Amino acid sequence: MSDTVPFSISASAAARINEIIAAQPEPEGLALRVAVLAGGCNGFQYQFRLERDQAADDVVIERDGAKVFVDTTSLDLLENAELEFVDKLMGAHFTVTNPNAASSCGCGTSFSLA
Secondary structure: OOOOOOOEOHHHHHHHHHHHHHHOOOOOOOOEEEEEEEOOOOOOOEEEEOOOOOOOEEEEEEEOOOOEEEEHHHHOOOOOOOOEEEEEEEEEEEEEEEEOOOEEEOOOOOEEEE
């Protein structure tokens, strides 16, 4: 991994990824995939899922033992963004703090570009 990867993982997100993977029946080799897909209420939406297979165009980002796969197309939309894990009264979830998002919906999984 180069030092110029524009997407980062917060300490809370890394800890939660490690917890989720450790709870899986076969945790070996699992990583969290973060993708940006067309759709959602604002034009783009984030997708989070556990995956074992790294694609040829994936960038691998690691922090505190947690591993995240991001494809290069999604990485362009995640420039200077950070994956975070938020645990509030209304629920716990992964979220992305994305300076490229002009607006986002209330659920925090959908955004639009300026």
